[in-house]
Amino acid sequence: MSGRRTPVARRGALRTAAGGVLAGAWAVGCAPDGTPHTPSREVRHGESTPSAESTPSTESTASTPSAQKAHGAVRPAAAPRRFPGQPVQIEHGPRGRPRVALTFHGQGDPTLARAVLGAAERAGARLTVLAVGSWLDQNPGMARRILDGGHDLGNHTQSHLDINAMDETRAYEEITGCARRLRRLTGSIGTWFRPSRAQHATPLVQDLARRAGYPHVLSYDVDSLDFTSPGVAAVTRKVAGELRNGSVVSLHFGYRDTVAALPLLLTEIDRRQLRAVTTTELLT
Structure with a gap:
């Protein structure tokens, strides 16, 4: 990754980011077993946000040329690619290289999402965001x-419901619905697909993802459990205790604990002489 800061400069940037934690709304999380979790907020886990195709949004859906013009042209996103030697369902990258991938489930207060992105960028880190389609409908600028x-x-389904419990037709629409939004906004269906409300996709969902154009399903080997709102120390301790070369870490936008923990995690990653890279770079 070009432009990587020295450890001293990165730690200074991380300390600055840690002092700028923003308060905000709580987002919907993904329990690894699909069990609903209900944070203290109006929208409960498992409720889907109405699609902008049927409900007007406070922001443009960017689904028309005029809407796209209003938001500006998005640079084309990379398309999904096949990684030879990797399984259909990827849990981690190569263990012999000092790299890790921090992956974020994309839903929740966009202010908190921007805070996460900014903290990562100041530290020279790059993330993988698996966005929910209905979230993109409401926040196309993201x-x-x-x-x-x-x-x-990448793609984290359209409605963020338990995709493994759906029949074939409905599950496929969840995948392709989000893919259509990504294509309208970026020119690509996204680099990755991750199932909603589950760590692993069933064989059926894996097949449907391939049919939709995703050669791999992106899982993870480190679960931060940040969606349970356990506190900054618990999130940091959980990830740091399991992190190693090639790890793919599951985190979420929209949680204040996560925003506060990220600079601490990036400092720990830097201390171990690891690099936080996109999942594509992790596997390349």
Whole structure:
């Protein structure tokens, strides 16, 4: 990754980021077993935000040329690619290289999402964001913000429901619905697909993802459990205790604990002489 800061400069930037934690709304998380979790907020886990195709949004859906013009052209996103030697469902990258991938489930207060992206960029880190389609409907500018920061952008289903429990038709629509939004906003269906409300996709969902154009399903081997709102220390301790070469870490936008913990995690990553890179770079 070009332009990487020295450890001293990075730690200074991380301390600055840690002091700028923003308060905000709580987002919907993904329990690894699909069990709903209900944070203290009006929208409960498992409720889907109405699609902008049927409900007007406070922001343009960017689904028309005029809307796209209003938000500015998004640089084309990378398309999905096949990684020879990797399984259909990827949990981690090569263990022999000092790299890790921090992956974020893209939903929740966009102010907190921007705080996460900014903290990562100040530290020279790049992330992988798996966006929920209905979130992109309401916040189409986030697609541009993510890509302009040099991060991966992928698909986390349209409605963020338990995709493994759906029948074939409905599950496929969840995948392709989000893919259509990504294509309208970025020119690509996104670099990755991750199932909603589950760490692993069922064989059926894996097949449907391939049919939709995603050669791999992106899982993870380190779960931060930040969606349970356990506190900054608990999030930091959980990730730091399991992190190693090639790890793919599951985190979420929209949680204040996560925003506060990220600078601490990046400092720990730097101390171990690891690099936080996109999942694409992790596997390349």
